[in-house]
Amino acid sequence: QGALAWIVLAFLAFALSLLVLRWKRGTFSGRTLQIIAFGIVIWTLASATLRVSLKVLQGQEYGFEPSQIWADWDLAFWAILGFWIVRTIVRSAAERDETGRYWGI
Template structure:
C-alpha cells in the first residue's frame, strides 16, 4: 500500500502510516455511503413493487446516515489530532465537529417515531378495536 501511494503521489508524508490510513478512509467513506444507499434504495424499490415494503427499510437508511455522520466526525477529529497534535475543547470547535452527528441522532429519533406511528396505525385498522366485548 505504501509503495503504490509513493508511486502515485510521491514521497510518504511526515505524519506517517496512521495519517495515510485515516486520510484514505476519510476520502473513501462517501463512496462507500453512496454505494450502500444505492443498494438499499434498489432493494427498497424491489420490495415496494412486490408489496412487502416496510418501515424497517427506511429506518435502516436513517441509521446508516447516523453511522456515517459519526464516522465522518471521528475521522476528521483524528486527522486534526494527527496533523496538529492536539484537539482543543472549545464550544465552537466541538459544536462544529459534533453538531451534525448529534442532529442526525435527533432526526433518526423523529424518523423512528413517524415510522412507528404509521405501523401502529396500520395495526389498528385490521383488527377488532373493541377488546372488552
C-alpha cells in the same frame, strides 16, 4: 475519508434499491427508511471521528469547547435526530396499522 464516502454511498444505493423493490411489491413497511437513516448516522459519526482524529494527528490542539465540538459534530447530531424522527414515524404508522389507533408522534 474518500473511501468511507464510497462505501457508505454503495450501502445507501443498495438500501434505496431495496426500498424501491419493496415498494413495487407492496411490502413496504418503513424499515428500509430506517436502514437508510441509520446508514447516514454511521456515515456522519465516522466522518466526524475522522476529522477530529486527523486534527489531533496533525498536531493541532483540540479543545473541548462547545463551539469546537458543535463545529465538528453538528451533522452527526442532526443525523441522529433525523434517525429518531424516522424511527418514531415508522413505529407510529406500524402501531396505527396494527391497532387501528393513531397516537401521533
